[in-house]
Amino acid sequence: MSNLSAIFKDHKAFIPFVVADDPDFDTTVKNVVALAKNGADIVELGIPFSDPVADGPVIQSADLRAFKADVHTETVFDIVAAVRKETDVPLVFLTYLNIVFKYGYDAFLKRCDELNVSGLVIPDLPYENRGEIVPIADKYGIDIIPLITPTSGHRIKMIAEAATGFIYVVSSMGITGERNEFFNGLKDLVTEIKKYTDVPTAIGFGVHTPQQAQQMASIADGVIIGSAIVDIVAKKKQAAPAAIETYTKQIREAVDQSPAKV
Incomplete structure (x- = not known):
C-alpha cells in the first residue's frame, strides 16, 4: 500500500485542488496551508499549462493568471518548498506530460521526492505510454495516478490493475467545471x-x-473538488485563504457524514 492509498484506510478522503501561483506565490502557499489545516487529506496542486485539455474555463483562467505572475515549473517547486515549512499535508501535482518531459523525467521526479510530493495526475498520459515514466516514478516512490472515465469501457480492467495511490474517477464526460x-x-x-x-x-x-x-x-473512497475552489481564488484574490478555510470546513463535514466503507 502506497502512502497515498493509506490515507483512505479509515475514512473518506477530501482532495481539494488549487492552481500554483494563482494569483501569486504567497497566496498559493497560504491557500494550501488553509486547505491542510481545515480538513484536506491530500492537496492537488495544478502546474499551469498552455493547453490544459482536461480543464474548463475556470481553471484555464487560473492558468492564465499564473502565467501573468510569471510562473515556471521551478516556481511551483519553490511554492511546495515554502508549503513544506508550514505543513506536511500529502501533495500531488496535476500536470501535463510535456511539462515533466521538458524538465526531464528523472530530474522532475527526484525533485518531487525531495519535496515529499506523493503523486502525479497526468490527464494526457495514455495507459499505453505509462512505461516511459512509471519505472522512474517507482524508483522515487511516487504514484502515477490514473484517470478512469465513464467511457473507459474495456480499458477499466488494465488501468485499475496497474493503479497505485488512488484512482481518479471522472464524474462526467467533458472538461472540469462546476455542474x-x-x-x-x-x-x-x-x-x-x-x-x-x-x-x-x-x-x-x-x-x-x-x-x-x-x-x-x-459512492467512492473520496471526493476531489477543483473548480469551485479555484473560483474562490479568482473572486477573493489575496483574501482567498479565509474563504477557503470556511469552504473546506463545510466540505469536510459533509464528507465525514458519508459511510466509512464503500
Missing part, C-alpha cells in the same frame, strides 16, 4: 473498478456543493 448533473452510472463504474483493485477511488470533475461531496463520498 449539477453527473454520469448516472457512477456507482456501477466504481463497483466495476473494485473488481480489479483494492486501490482507493476518488470522484472528481464538477463537484462543488457539500451535498454533492457527501453523495460522491458515499
Whole structure:
C-alpha cells in the first residue's frame, strides 16, 4: 500500500485542488496551508499549462493568471518548498506530460521526492505510454495516478490493475467545471473498478456543493473538488485563504457524514 492509498484506510478522503501561483506565490502557499489545516487529506496542486485539455474555463483562467505572475515549473517547486515549512499535508501535482518531459523525467521526479510530493495526475498520459515514466516514478516512490472515465469501457480492467495511490474517477464526460448533473452510472463504474483493485477511488470533475461531496463520498473512497475552489481564488484574490478555510470546513463535514466503507 502506497502512502497515498493509506490515507483512505479509515475514512473518506477530501482532495481539494488549487492552481500554483494563482494569483501569486504567497497566496498559493497560504491557500494550501488553509486547505491542510481545515480538513484536506491530500492537496492537488495544478502546474499551469498552455493547453490544459482536461480543464474548463475556470481553471484555464487560473492558468492564465499564473502565467501573468510569471510562473515556471521551478516556481511551483519553490511554492511546495515554502508549503513544506508550514505543513506536511500529502501533495500531488496535476500536470501535463510535456511539462515533466521538458524538465526531464528523472530530474522532475527526484525533485518531487525531495519535496515529499506523493503523486502525479497526468490527464494526457495514455495507459499505453505509462512505461516511459512509471519505472522512474517507482524508483522515487511516487504514484502515477490514473484517470478512469465513464467511457473507459474495456480499458477499466488494465488501468485499475496497474493503479497505485488512488484512482481518479471522472464524474462526467467533458472538461472540469462546476455542474449539477453527473454520469448516472457512477456507482456501477466504481463497483466495476473494485473488481480489479483494492486501490482507493476518488470522484472528481464538477463537484462543488457539500451535498454533492457527501453523495460522491458515499459512492467512492473520496471526493476531489477543483473548480469551485479555484473560483474562490479568482473572486477573493489575496483574501482567498479565509474563504477557503470556511469552504473546506463545510466540505469536510459533509464528507465525514458519508459511510466509512464503500
